[in-house]
Amino acid sequence: GQQLNQSPQSMFIQEGEDVSMNCTSSSIFNTWLWYKQDPGEGPVLLIALYKAGELTSNGRLTAQFGITRKDSFLNISASIPSDVGIYFCAGQLDRDDKIIFGKGTRLHILP
Amino acid sequence: EAQVTQNPRYLITVTGKKLTVTCSQNMNHEYMSWYRQDPGLGLRQIYYSMNVEVTDKGDVPEGYKVSRKEKRNFPLILESPSPNQTSLYFCASGGVGQYFGPGTRLTVL
Numbered sequence: 001g002q003q004l005n006q007s008p009q010s011m012f013i014q015e016g017e018d019v020s021m022n023c024t025s026s027s028i029f030n031t032w033l034w035y036k037q038d039p040g041e042g043p044v045l046l047i048a049l050y051k052a053g054e055l056t057s058n059g060r061l062t063a064q065f066g067i068t069r070k071d072s073f074l075n076i077s078a079s080i081p082s083d084v085g086i087y088f089c090a091g092q093l094d095r096d097d098k099i100i101f102g103k104g105t106r107l108h109i110l111p
Numbered sequence: 112e113a114q115v116t117q118n119p120r121y122l123i124t125v126t127g128k129k130l131t132v133t134c135s136q137n138m139n140h141e142y143m144s145w146y147r148q149d150p151g152l153g154l155r156q157i158y159y160s161m162n163v164e165v166t167d168k169g170d171v172p173e174g175y176k177v178s179r180k181e182k183r184n185f186p187l188i189l190e191s192p193s194p195n196q197t198s199l200y201f202c203a204s205g206g207v208g209q210y211f212g213p214g215t216r217l218t219v220l
Contacts, residue, residue, distance in 0.1 A: 088154060096161050098156050098170065
């Protein structure tokens with residue numbers, strides 16, 4: 001079945017550093033989504049991308065929908081302690097289609 | 112307050128004993144879905160529903176059933192649970208901008 005390859009699996013960074021993570025697929029998606037999950041909680045949508053080449057920001061977060069429609073990246077600038085958590089990418093082909101999630105990138109911030 | 116509620120939040124059961132996890136949303140969303148989350152495997156979609164009486168298989172539907180008789184409710188049914196269905200389950204509603212419930216941690220002994 002369809003798979004999303006999300007990398008890196010985990011990251012250890014210093015507070016204040018910028019973060020970059022990405023997601024690739026062997027098949028195209030028409031919607032890319034980025035979620036964050038805090039411990040003990042359900043995922044929360046951060047950014048939704050609907051158009052190839054689209055670059056969208058949400059505060060310190062920026063995500064791009066790759067031109068080939070097979071990849072997306074998420075950047076976090078000037079990381080802060082509350083950025084700790086698991087970040088998931090997800091793709092959907094059409095609005096009435098299933099949603100495929102990557103395996104997540106676990107972000108750790110060193111004191 | 113917009114929310115997705117799941118019950119129960121925690122459940123320990125035994126192999127073969129039928130169980131239902133309820134999910135309810137108050138946002139009038141058409142799209143609802145169920146996921147399971149396992150270490151190292153991320154979130155995998157079990158079933159989803161585009162509207163009342165319309166359900167479709169996700170990536171891992173085996174061993175599960177769902178129904179969508181009303182727009183707000185989307186229960187997940189395990190007719191004969193097995194230990195490999197021990198997992199953290201999330202219900203979500205809203206299509207692209209999905210709202211996730213708080214999760215149900217299920218242990219099947």
